[in-house]
Amino acid sequence: MTIKTLDELISDGVDNRYVLVRSDLNVPLADGKVTDDGRIRASIPTLQLLVEHGAKVIVMAHLGRPKGQPDEKYSLRPAVDRLDELAPFAVEFADDVTGPSAVERAGTLAAGSVLVLQNIRFDPRETSKDDAQRMELARELAALTGGSGAYVDDAFGAVHRKHASVYDIAEVLPAYEGNLVRSELEVLSRLTTDPAKPYVVVLGGSKVSDKLAVIENLMTRADSLLIGGGMVFTFLAAQGHKVGASLLEEDQIETVKGYLSRGAELGCEFVLPTDIVVADKFAADAEHEVVPADAMEDSRFGAAGIGLDIGPDSARTFADRIASGATVFWNGPMGVFEFDAFAGGTKAVAEGLKQCSGLTVVGGGDSAAAVRKLGFSDSDFSHISTGGGASLEYLEGKELPGIAVLDK
Numbered sequence: 588m589t590i591k592t593l594d595e596l597i598s599d600g601v602d603n604r605y606v607l608v609r610s611d612l613n614v615p616l617a618d619g620k621v622t623d624d625g626r627i628r629a630s631i632p633t634l635q636l637l638v639e640h641g642a643k644v645i646v647m648a649h650l651g652r653p654k655g656q657p658d659e660k661y662s663l664r665p666a667v668d669r670l671d672e673l674a675p676f677a678v679e680f681a682d683d684v685t686g687p688s689a690v691e692r693a694g695t696l697a698a699g700s701v702l703v704l705q706n707i708r709f710d711p712r713e714t715s716k717d718d719a720q721r722m723e724l725a726r727e728l729a730a731l732t733g734g735s736g737a738y739v740d741d742a743f744g745a746v747h748r749k750h751a752s753v754y755d756i757a758e759v760l761p762a763y764e765g766n767l768v769r770s771e772l773e774v775l776s777r778l779t780t781d782p783a784k785p786y787v788v789v790l791g792g793s794k795v796s797d798k799l800a801v802i803e804n805l806m807t808r809a810d811s812l813l814i815g816g817g818m819v820f821t822f823l824a825a826q827g828h829k830v831g832a833s834l835l836e837e838d839q840i841e842t843v844k845g846y847l848s849r850g851a852e853l854g855c856e857f858v859l860p861t862d863i864v865v866a867d868k869f870a871a872d873a874e875h876e877v878v879p880a881d882a883m884e885d886s887r888f889g890a891a892g893i894g895l896d897i898g899p900d901s902a903r904t905f906a907d908r909i910a911s912g913a914t915v916f917w918n919g920p921m922g923v924f925e926f927d928a929f930a931g932g933t934k935a936v937a938e939g940l941k942q943c944s945g946l947t948v949v950g951g952g953d954s955a956a957a958v959r960k961l962g963f964s965d966s967d968f969s970h971i972s973t974g975g976g977a978s979l980e981y982l983e984g985k986e987l988p989g990i991a992v993l994d995k
């Protein structure tokens with residue numbers, strides 16, 4: 588690979604030059620306030636370096652999945668306010684993408700200043716499947732730099748998206764890899780190239796079918812795969828157990844059966860929970876009880892019971908396995924951690940990673956938010972990835988468009 592680095596851009600000289608940076612400021616919000624600012628913090632070092640070297644920095648970022656038009660609910664304003672609070676430099680905001688506000692503010696931007704554009708996904712061309720549409724937007728974005736700027740991709744969380752601000756822009760302006768993208772790739776490559784053994788992978792969360800593909804790839808590398816969260820029930824169903832009203836992807840049961848037998852052939856052990864916390868409803872104040880994983884419908888809620896966390900015995904087993912791993916990758920909460928009663932499994936897994944002396948990597952927006960919400964700090968782990976889907980697609984061995992284009 589011959590990807591140009593941020594250091595190369597800096598040494599070429601950025602003083603008084605426009606640099607368009609793609610950052611991932613896609614953070615969770617509640618009541619208009621940022622509830623986990625991990626991604627914002629992670630985006631600061633690259634911006635700061637450019638500011639210190641006198642660049643005129645224009646940041647492109649998205650928040651959520653608006654439908655290609657302005658929608659106040661998805662305004663980047665709260666994320667930008669938080670960036671302004673945290674960063675050692677002032678941050679301006681344009682309330683459109685390439686409209687009059689962006690053009691005016693970019694035109695008057697001083698050297699060593701940062702301007703963030705409104706949610707790039709307010710423009711339907713950003714995510715368009717039509718190459719010409721995306722390229723048209725990319726050219727408008729490049730025009731904000733007077734046509735002679737540079738592009739830096741620092742949005743690791745979005746490198747798996749073939750979007751105008753991630754992909755096409757790199758064909759219009761000289762393109763460089765931001766330091767966040769570089770450090771993420773460095774750590775993740777240690778999970779795919781000769782990881783120290785035992786290599787333990789912990790998967791949970793609710794996006795079951797998204798994560799099944801990663802299992803296929805990791806089975807050939809990991810020594811054990813610990814399965815929790817909403818994924819568990821498709822695995823338990825594949826073993827012939829009833830799972831009540833829990834999250835279940837019936838059309839994936841056959842695939843999972845295949846994984847279970849292939850895992851055994853490859854020497855990759857699937858570790859499933861032996862007990863489950865079953866509730867009467869999906870709510871913080873739900874009635875709940877712990878039942879064996881192979882007899883979920885024996886709870887007092889019968890077939891209406893919903894599995895919302897792994898049980899305490901499973902949590903202990905998982906934590907012990909994790910603590911004695913040499914390489915651990917974790918994606919996806921073990922239960923509905925947003926409700927205190929169902930956060931036990933996630934907390935135990937995070938504790939296991941904290942105790943582990945090997946390489947510990949947490950990937951996934953919700954997983955990162957979960958560990959912080961549960962009182963853990965970034966220093967309890969070797970690395971908390973800012974990428975959810977991006978880190979999974981990397982581990983699946985898929986080509987990441989945002990990286991591939993930097994190598995063109």
Ligand SMILES: Nc1ncnc2c1ncn2[C@@H]1O[C@H](COP(=O)(O)OP(=O)(O)OP(=O)(O)O)[C@@H](O)[C@H]1O
Nearest residue numbers: 792793794816817895919922923951952953954975
């Ligand atoms: N048993 C369960 N039933 C239903 N939902 C669950 C269960 N266990 C965990 N979840 C939910 O899974 C969600 C997180 O899943 P997700 O797959 O999005 O995780 P992630 O990969 O860390 O996040 P992201 O995709 O944002 O990077 C949480 O909101 C949690 O409440």
Ligand SMILES: O=C(O)[C@H](O)COP(=O)(O)O
Nearest residue numbers: 611613744745952975976
């Ligand atoms: O949250 C993420 O994983 C990234 O910000 C990408 O967001 P997306 O899945 O909406 O493209």
